Amino acid sequence: MENNSSSDSNDRFAIESLVKENLAYFQYWKEVQLEDKTMPWRGTELKLVSGIPPNKLSNDDPEIIKEYILPVNMTQYKEEFITLQCLDLVFENLCEKDTKRIILGIVNSDGTLVFYFIYKGIHKPKKN
Amino acid sequence: MSESKICIKLVVHDLNDPESVICPMIFNLDDMVKLRRLGVCGILAGTLPFAAQQNIFLTIPLKLMVEETIWLVLNGYAELQLIQGPMTSLMTNILETKGDELFKLARDKLLRSFDLQRQYKKEQHALKLQKLGIDPARDNSSANNKLIESSLFVETPNDSLTLQYCHQGKSPIDPTLDSMLLNLLISNYSNWNNYLLYQSLKSQNYVMSPGGRFGGLFIAYPGDPLRYHSHLTIDNALDYYNDPIDFISLTSGARLGTAVKKLWVIGGVKDENSSTNKANDIQLNQPETLLTKRNDTSFFSIEWAGFG
Numbered sequence: 001m002e003n004n005s006s007s008d009s010n011d012r013f014a015i016e017s018l019v020k021e022n023l024a025y026f027q028y029w030k031e032v033q034l035e036d037k038t039m040p041w042r043g044t045e046l047k048l049v050s051g052i053p054p055n056k057l058s059n060d061d062p063e064i065i066k067e068y069i070l071p072v073n074m075t076q077y078k079e080e081f082i083t084l085q086c087l088d089l090v091f092e093n094l095c096e097k098d099t100k101r102i103i104l105g106i107v108n109s110d111g112t113l114v115f116y117f118i119y120k121g122i123h124k125p126k127k128n
Numbered sequence: 129m130s131e132s133k134i135c136i137k138l139v140v141h142d143l144n145d146p147e148s149v150i151c152p153m154i155f156n157l158d159d160m161v162k163l164r165r166l167g168v169c170g171i172l173a174g175t176l177p178f179a180a181q182q183n184i185f186l187t188i189p190l191k192l193m194v195e196e197t198i199w200l201v202l203n204g205y206a207e208l209q210l211i212q213g214p215m216t217s218l219m220t221n222i223l224e225t226k227g228d229e230l231f232k233l234a235r236d237k238l239l240r241s242f243d244l245q246r247q248y249k250k251e252q253h254a255l256k257l258q259k260l261g262i263d264p265a266r267d268n269s270s271a272n273n274k275l276i277e278s279s280l281f282v283e284t285p286n287d288s289l290t291l292q293y294c295h296q297g298k299s300p301i302d303p304t305l306d307s308m309l310l311n312l313l314i315s316n317y318s319n320w321n322n323y324l325l326y327q328s329l330k331s332q333n334y335v336m337s338p339g340g341r342f343g344g345l346f347i348a349y350p351g352d353p354l355r356y357h358s359h360l361t362i363d364n365a366l367d368y369y370n371d372p373i374d375f376i377s378l379t380s381g382a383r384l385g386t387a388v389k390k391l392w393v394i395g396g397v398k399d400e401n402s403s404t405n406k407a408n409d410i411q412l413n414q415p416e417t418l419l420t421k422r423n424d425t426s427f428f429s430i431e432w433a434g435f436g
Contacts, residue, residue, distance in 0.1 A: 115433035
């Protein structure tokens with residue numbers, strides 16, 4: 001792991017761009033951008049992507065809100081990359097205060113993306 | 129809750145071998161009611177040996193999850209009663225020494241129940257005839273008696289006659305034995321971090337059931353399972369600092385969960401010296417050490433975002 005910190009940051013940049021482009025051009029999100037705040041984690045810098053979805057993502061939301069997305073690589077779970085502590089730190093350092101959820105943007109090896117809500121703590125299932 | 133403690137029976141073949149412990153069971157209906165009020169449901173497992181049926185017809189014993197058992201014992205609601213196996217030789221022994229006695233007891237009980245039923249049915253029949261204006265004394269056909277004989281019920285008892293012989297009297301409460309039994313259960317079926325997740329959810333008034341149906345460790349209901357659908361599928365506990373989150377298990381658990389209106393919940397215990405894992409071997413003399421740990425858990429709830 002020692003000598004490839006530059007390839008790690010390239011990797012981060014690649015999946016951050018992929019998530020951004022997917023949201024902007026495939027999901028029709030607006031104001032998609034990479035946030036300024038960074039957080040060092042396991043030899044790389046984590047950043048969130050933010051944007052505004054075209055419609056409410058959950059029926060429990062009062063209105064359309066700005067969403068924060070943490071891009072991760074599907075293969076990275078093998079490298080002990082994201083832990084529970086990491087998620088807590090992301091909420092603490094990269095989100096605004098009282099943020100209830102972030103979205104995990106998981107990049108698969110074939111370039112496809114899946115998005116999952118992560119709520120801090122125990123939450124209720126959304127209404128349909 | 130000043131009543132007597134709930135009695136959880138635990139069959140162990142060999143106290144030195146964790147794999148010889150059989151899941152904890154409840155054999156008493158009143159205890160089952162008490163458990164339900166405490167938000168501990170267990171799984172009914174009792175059936176007639178020749179009529180294995182769907183769970184709507186099942187009765188005692190009630191099988192408990194390891195985490196439920198530990199929670200009940202640590203919070204002082206229940207006590208463990210050890211039955212030293214192996215069960216086959218234990219049963220053979222009981223049948224050899226007490227067999228005749230038990231047979232007589234069971235037979236007398238059955239005959240007494242038949243007598244009562246016959247008497248009741250005859251009385252009812254006589255009343256019916258009286259209403260129709262027929263003298264009951266005249267109607268004493270053997271056909272009627274045959275009908276009564278064929279309509280007698282055999283009652284399945286709520287408790288076992290044999291069980292009382294499985295343990296010699298009431299064992300004095302022995303905290304070291306209790307602690308040892310709990311450790312046996314944990315090492316064979318679960319781990320202490322899973323217990324701490326259970327404890328933390330329990331303190332938030334969730335009712336847990338085994339979660340295998342939805343790919344998790346537990347499913348959690350916001351109240352009694354007969355009144356609510358479950359809201360959560362809880363995954364095995366992670367080490368807060370070291371365990372990586374497995375995205376494959378996360379996506380499959382959350383995708384399935386979203387389809388059945390459940391959140392996929394991952395949680396872990398913040399334990400600084402978790403690397404040794406031995407640090408968790410509890411002493412029941414100070415159960416507070418475990419009971420106060422509930423604030424050290426951290427949970428995240430996951431569901432599909434609805435796109436992608």
